[in-house]
Structure formats: C-alpha cells, structure tokens
Amino acid sequence: DAGVTQSPTHLIKTRGQQVTLRCSPKSGHDTVSWYQQALGQGPQFIFQYYEEEERQRGNFPDRFSGHQFPNYSSELNVNALLLGDSALYLCASSFTGTGAYEQYFGPGTRLTVT
Amino acid sequence: AQSVTQLGSHVSVSEGALVLLRCNYSSSVPPYLFWYVQYPNQGLQLLLKYTTGATLVKGINGFEAEFKKSETSFHLTKPSAHMSDAAEYFCAVQLRTGTASKLTFGTGTRLQVTL
Numbered sequence: 683d684a685g686v687t688q689s690p691t692h693l694i695k696t697r698g699q700q701v702t703l704r705c706s707p708k709s710g711h712d713t714v715s716w717y718q719q720a721l722g723q724g725p726q727f728i729f730q731y732y733e734e735e736e737r738q739r740g741n742f743p744d745r746f747s748g749h750q751f752p753n754y755s756s757e758l759n760v761n762a763l764l765l766g767d768s769a770l771y772l773c774a775s776s777f778t779g780t781g782a783y784e785q786y787f788g789p790g791t792r793l794t795v796t
Numbered sequence: 797a798q799s800v801t802q803l804g805s806h807v808s809v810s811e812g813a814l815v816l817l818r819c820n821y822s823s824s825v826p827p828y829l830f831w832y833v834q835y836p837n838q839g840l841q842l843l844l845k846y847t848t849g850a851t852l853v854k855g856i857n858g859f860e861a862e863f864k865k866s867e868t869s870f871h872l873t874k875p876s877a878h879m880s881d882a883a884e885y886f887c888a889v890q891l892r893t894g895t896a897s898k899l900t901f902g903t904g905t906r907l908q909v910t911l
Contacts, residue, residue, distance in 0.1 A: 686839075713896060724800075724886050724901030725840070738898050772839055776896030783828050783847060783896045787839040 684709060686775050686788035694794045695763050703758040703791045707775030713737075714756040715785060716748060719770040731756050732778055760793075768795045798823045798889045802902035810910050815859075815874040817905045819887030822868065827889040829870040830899065831861055834884040843885075846870065857881070882909045 687706045695701050707714050713732045717725035727740035731750035750756045754775075760767055770792050774785035803818040821827065828847050832840040844855025851863040861872045870887060884906050888899040 715896075715898065717899075722904075724888075724903045725899070727898040727900070730898060740898065774840075774899075778895050783890060784842060784845065785896050785899060786842070787832075789839040792837075 686773055686786050688771075688773050688788040688791050690791060691789070692792045692794075694796060696796055697763055697765060699763050700759065700761045701763060701793060703760075703771050703773075703793070704755065705758070705773030705775075705788060706755045707773075708786050711775035711777050711786070712754050713776045713778045714750060714754065715774045715776070716756070716758045717772040717774065718742070719772055719790070721769070725772055728758070763795045765795050768793060798827060798891065798900045800887050800889055800900055800902035802885075802887055802905050804905055805903065806906045806908065808908040808910060809877045811879055812876050815872070815877045815881065815907065817872040817885050817887075817907065819861075819870045819872065819902060820868055821870065821887070821889045823889055823891070825892065826865060827891055829861075829863060830888040830890065831855065831859070831870075831872050832886045832888060832901075834886065834904075836883075840886065843872070877907075877909045879909050879911075882907055 689704045715730040716728040719725040730738040734750045745761045747759045770790045772790045773788045776785045799822045801820045830845045831843040846863045854860045859874045886904045887902045
C-alpha cells in the first residue's frame with residue numbers, strides 16, 4: 683500500500699517565478715492538506731481540498747493556490763515567488779468520514795527560492 | 797483560535813535515560829491531540845494521538861503521552877531513550893469537527909541522545 687507521495691523532491695526557483703508541487707494521497711484517502719514548514723519551525727497549514735473544492739484555508743496570501751483532481755491527487759501552485767517562500771512543503775492525506783481525524787504526511791518537497 | 801506551546805526547543809538526554817518532551821495547548825474546547833516525529837530530510841510520522849477515552853495513550857517506539865485537561869497539557873515520555881530516537885518532535889492540536897481538519901503545530905523540540 684503506497685503512502686503519500688510528493689514530487690519533485692527538491693526544486694530551485696528564482697524570485698518572481700511560479701512553481702507547481704504535486705501530491706498523491708494514500709490509497710483510500712479523499713482529502714489532501716498542504717503545509718509549509720520553514721527551517722526550524724513547525725508546519726503551517728496552507729489549505730485543504732476535498733471533493734475538488736478548497737474546504738479550509740490558513741493565513742496564506744492568494745499567491746498560494748491549489749487544485750484537486752477527480753483521482754484525489756492535488757497540486758499546490760505558488761505565484762510570484764519570494765525568498766521567504768523557501769521551505770519544505772508537506773502534503774498530508776486523510777479520509778473524510780465519521781471519526782476520521784488522522785492525517786498521513788508525505789516526504790515533502792524542498793523549495794529553494796534564490 | 798488554537799495554539800500549541802512546546803517548552804524547550806532542544807532537549808538532550810543520555811541513552812537509557814527518561815525522555816520528557818513538554819506540550820501545552822490552548823483551545824476553546826478540548827481538541828484532538830497528536831505527537832509527530834520528523835527525522836532529518838523526511839516528512840512527519842504519527843507517534844500517537846488522543847481523541848477520547850483513556851487519557852494515557854501509547855504510541856509507537858515505546859512512547860506514550862498523557863492528556864491532562866486541568867493542565868491543558870499533553871507531554872510525551874519514553875522510559876529509556878535510544879540513539880534512534882534522535883529527531884524533531886512536534887505536538888499538534890486539531891478541532892473536534894468530525895473530520896480531519898487542519899493541524900496546528902508547535903515549534904518543535906529537537907531531541908538529542910548521547911552515549
């Protein structure tokens with residue numbers, strides 16, 4: 683049973699560019715959440731997707747957008763990259779159902795903005 | 797709004813010694829509580845969780861944590877540290893919405909285990 687997978691593993695971009703990160707959820711999961719983890723910090727919630735709609739959003743600017751596909755996989759897009767966007771981006775999947783609350787994390791994508 | 801405070805950004809113990817990592821939370825209602833571990837250059841792995849029932853919960857790798865409502869705490873312990881326990885540990889809270897809603901994390905505690 684494959685867990686949560688993310689691609690790419692590492693990415694280097696220049697300020698002002700745009701980036702797309704990808705996530706495939708754990709088998710049987712239908713909900714994807716994205717988190718940003720800056721160096722030395724705990725993960726910060728960006729947003730969550732369920733049924734191809736954004737269900738929850740954290741305190742991130744509109745430069746951060748996402749998408750969920752019918753197969754439950756998801757993309758995170760960041761426009762007009764800033765140096766401060768350099769971080770580990772974590773995807774977590776879960777199942778939306780009665781009593782379900784656990785989120786399973788992928789290995790992350792390390793984004794470096796120069 | 798929920799928040800999590802992890803006391804001690806860096807904890808060092810000797811191999812075989814007791815591990816105690818502290819976590820206090822703030823929430824309008826008792827939340828779900830989690831401890832995650834992160835090894836270098838990896839994602840987060842769930843160690844244990846408290847949702848309801850027994851307040852002392854056991855997790856993987858010999859870790860356990862006790863939910864104390866009166867103290868709004870959820871401290872993580874392990875009786876005997878092993879070198880392989882060296883990692884970053886995060887405490888997290890989640891609102892009881894009936895779904896896997898967003899996690900709010902603490903800033904983490906780096907555990908160092910020495911010989």
